[in-house]
Amino acid sequence: MKAAPFEYVRPASLADALELLAEPGPETRIIAGGQSLVPMMAMRLARPGRLVDIAGLDALAGIGRGDGGIVVGAATVQAEAERSPLLAAEAPLLAAALPHVGHVQTRNRGTIGGSVAHCDPAAEILLAALAMRAEVELASVRGPRRLALRDFAVGAMMTAAEDDEMLVRVLLPARPAGLAIGAAVREVSARAGDFAVLAAAAEIGLDEDGVCRHLRLAVGGASPVPVTAEAAERALLGTRADTDAVREATRLVAPLLEPWDDQRASASYRRRVAPGLLARALETAAERARSPEE
């Protein structure tokens, strides 16, 4: 369980990091927290010839307002995001996902961008960001580009980033104004903090009459990339999202799932449990929206 030899570089700036990525030569991977990459290297599932460590680049860390929403630097440490009042207030769904990510020790190292770029089908940060219809900004020596996260996350552990590109920012849309918002993430895992077998994310916005005017629903762990449950969202908008309506609407996610069998669960388990898990996430989110003081 030891990584193969590699060369280690700590660039002084983002520009230097991008130069290194653009150079021909050994397979170069970006490392920030390394909480997924290091175990993959230890198991020799990844064998990069060179690591470019961006953890010290301040320009890539931090959470702020911008672009009409919230901008999260790719190298922002998860534990820092967990403590951010701005994120809790303005991106409650991502904030609800963070406590489910790994354990304290990994959240103290792992980054938001690292999790998004790793693109694990059951990862909670990816799930919440997809549900929120996030965008991502990539950088390379050829210049920046911006794309919808759903076009970036193309498959299990696969992204649309070219070899010379690096994820630099995650852009989260602003929460809708004038609504009571509630958000929740629910998951099935062997132990709290272990890899999720299935995860569901829900964010709801209710107007003063308790009618649902905003909805963000997604399920992870049952398809190569978490799916957004758009049909369920449409079915519930304009309703009061009562229990029966929620149970019925969340079933609409079933045709989108492409579950598999693995050591954690069977495909049929995933298929049967996913809609109910999404319903529970939504019910919790709705309770939080109705009693915001909690």
Next chain:
Amino acid sequence: MPVPVTISVNGRAVSDTVEPRVTLVDFLRDRLGLTGTHVGCEQGVCGACSVLLDGVPVRSCLLFAVQAGNRSVTTVEGLDDAILLDAFEETHAMQCGYCTPGMLIAARGLLSDTPDPSEDDIREAISGTLCRCTGYVQIVEAIALAATRLRQDERHG
């Protein structure tokens, strides 16, 4: 190719050259002889290798030593924490001792941040550290006892 690295370990600056692929836990144990930090799975699952990096718990098998360059590491040997250690002893919070360094580091991380933890906070803080003897009840008890005593100490001291 080995590269130079300087890490503050338990308050002492250590300079050495190290191959980039050497993990922090191997560096601590094999190079510095600090075998208090245990190593189990080497893939981030068991938590036995936990150390404090700039004061917060991390897994030293998920970190190459070069990544800790110019940062400060505290291992169980550097935990100057008689109240916490006594609490573990008194409540019989260790059996074989394999998980104990990781548990102590997790407890230190929790108590630095949350001096008055609930039982849930304690369970959450140690959830990433496996005890193969499954003595979790006593470990939770030990951390709660240490928290109470540390708060009393604070008031009197």
